[in-house]
Amino acid sequence: MDRIASPVETFPLQAPTPSAWVDEAVRRWPELLSDHANCEKKAASTALAMMFAYPEDRELASRLSRLAREELRHFEQVDRLMQEQGVPYLRVKPGRYASRLRAAMRTHEPWRKLDLLLCGVLIEARSCERFRLLAARPADGAAGGAALPAPVAELYAALEASEARHFQLYLKLAERHAQAAGIDDPRGTVSRRLKELAEVEAEAATGPDPEFRFHSGAPATGEAGAAGPASGEGGRAPREA
Ligand SMILES: [Fe+2]
Numbered sequence: 001m002d003r004i005a006s007p008v009e010t011f012p013l014q015a016p017t018p019s020a021w022v023d024e025a026v027r028r029w030p031e032l033l034s035d036h037a038n039c040e041k042k043a044a045s046t047a048l049a050m051m052f053a054y055p056e057d058r059e060l061a062s063r064l065s066r067l068a069r070e071e072l073r074h075f076e077q078v079d080r081l082m083q084e085q086g087v088p089y090l091r092v093k094p095g096r097y098a099s100r101l102r103a104a105m106r107t108h109e110p111w112r113k114l115d116l117l118l119c120g121v122l123i124e125a126r127s128c129e130r131f132r133l134l135a136a137r138p139a140d141g142a143a144g145g146a147a148l149p150a151p152v153a154e155l156y157a158a159l160e161a162s163e164a165r166h167f168q169l170y171l172k173l174a175e176r177h178a179q180a181a182g183i184d185d186p187r188g189t190v191s192r193r194l195k196e197l198a199e200v201e202a203e204a205a206t207g208p209d210p211e212f213r214f215h216s217g218a219p220a221t222g223e224a225g226a227a228g229p230a231s232g233e234g235g236r237a238p239r240e241a
């Protein structure tokens, strides 16, 4: 089927998702859905955290309020799908993705806000890319055994466009912040910093990873981390979207 080119193709993610991750995600789709539901909640939570952190920024508040509502609607869609497909929630410890991004972020203003927004760009762009890859996989009954159930592939095809809008919004907010904060060469600075953070993101999203998550890297050899005893996200930001 012909697909409209996604904006993610022109976006500087520094490395594509490995096909081994897509294979693993299709094979472990119930775990994928369970972690995806977490990601949608975290995406809403990240947006709310930024609204609390920068209450004086009315434009950011109004944009991110809408985004948070949309992420919660995504959560409701995934949750409904999980119920229809009989998929239980799994308690898993957080993957390394968000913590690696968090470690790369600066902690003083105006750079902290810039880095938070740029991490939002990257997380949303990676989600967009992965939804697209997953939706392109064959539906039920395809040869080769592993296939996403058709309703899952359909939902992912629908979510791709939302995540594309989200990373574009975060990028716009980052450029606007750089300008408002009086940062020299705002567009150039945003672009250079985005590239630096994108390198960290690419390593986390593509390097060998012993655990399987929505944003994990290439599956490491051996049975990757299934359900663990703990759940929850340490720290406040960034969270996966
Ligand atoms: Fe979402």
Ligand SMILES: [Fe+2]
Residues within 6 Å of the ligand: 043, 071, 124, 162, 163, 166, 241
């Ligand atoms: Fe999103």
